[in-house]
Amino acid sequence: MKAIAKQIRLDMQRCSGGTGGYWPGVLLLIAAPLAGVVLKGVLVVTGHNQDGNIDLVSGLVTGFCVAGAAAMQIQLFIEFSSSAARLNGIVPISRDHQVLGRYSAVMLLVLAQCCSLAIYLRIAGGQPWKGSDPWQAATLFTLAIFVLEMLLFALAAPLFYWLEPVKALRALLVLFALIALVGIVLAWLPMDWGTLMTKLGRFLTRDLWKPVTLGLAIVLLANLVSAGVSSRVYARREID
Template sequence: MDFKQIGKALRIDVFKILAYSNGSVWLLVLLPLVFAVVPGMMGKESVLYPMSGAVTGMLTFVSAMAGMSVFSYEDQTGSAKLNGLLPVSRRNQVVGRYAFALLVVVVAVVLQMICGMMMFRLRRMGAVAGLMTTVLVASPILAGIYLPIGYRFPATKAVGYAIILLFVIGGALVLVAFTVPDAVLNNVMDFVTSAKLGPIPWVAIIGILVAAVIFVLSCRLSMHIYERKEL
């Protein structure tokens, strides 16, 4: 790997997402903060928890789809064919895009921390840490699933497949929530929160490790696909 080439590929992807969003990227940054202000001012738990879940879901989905937005930009502008002319190898282009996806995840986690502190006002930092961990785990896993799809299929199909996959995953989670008895879910949650390595729950450590493994394997799969793809 050539880190200079990876850095160049990362900068190009940042430029592409800014050009593709046409300024709306700043709206996506501000929107979660707006969603966090009102519940934080009201201070009602009946509002806080649903809204905190909505903010977490928004940040997870938007950050996971960032890489797909770059594919959409390339498809609309026809710039994907120009990638072969870049002084960056295909492998380093892929690593650069995964570095870009990881950068967006870091931004999403920081935004989640700010939103959580605005909503819970330092009263429940454990809840804030849990929401941050959710984004840190779920977003790289989804990005790791989405990016190989983006390299394998045209952007329009890839985005469609990604949205369908999101609905399938969301539907499966809703199905589990409604079919599994509350007593079982409570026992699972009690185990998750009580099993800790120092102050950190085991589930957070395992989740981060699983996300890292999926992300790395996804990167290798995308390299395999892209190196054999005709531009």
């Protein structure tokens, strides 16, 4: 546990650009929700707090949150790939502890970001789904963002362990294109997607503990599998 905790601190520093502390990285991730609260205050003071403006601010905040998390994770691997910076995580931390610590660090950062996003949604009054319970809507929306970001990390991390950052980004873009192509093909299938989405929506809004438990289980399973793959790829890369 001590080795994993040390790796978490090292990766927090890497996410902050090697500044020597990890708070800059955390502050960067919660900057968008804080800016959204300020913008909401400006809209209220100036009398422009219509639903359309609030929705626009909420969309911008969410977009910057996802983009900020992606940029932070890429920065982590760029710092890790440099010959000087990567040495500070090797001794006395084993390879498996490095990988588990890195996944844990990203999960903590994304969790902090999603918590700040949920607080923003409640303070700013933005509701992802109109007419729904505010707390339930905020929880489900931020849960969806958390699951999305952690699944993307689980998908991308093995590529960054295997390839250099630039090559890994290219491979990731190709992978996203393939996923989009599969989505288009599925959309053409003769299935009643409207009915399926309605049933899914009812399941998600009936009992809050069900989607939360399911989402966290999916994230945990996906990242454990991804961490195992990353550890093997990392070991093979060191041998090569």
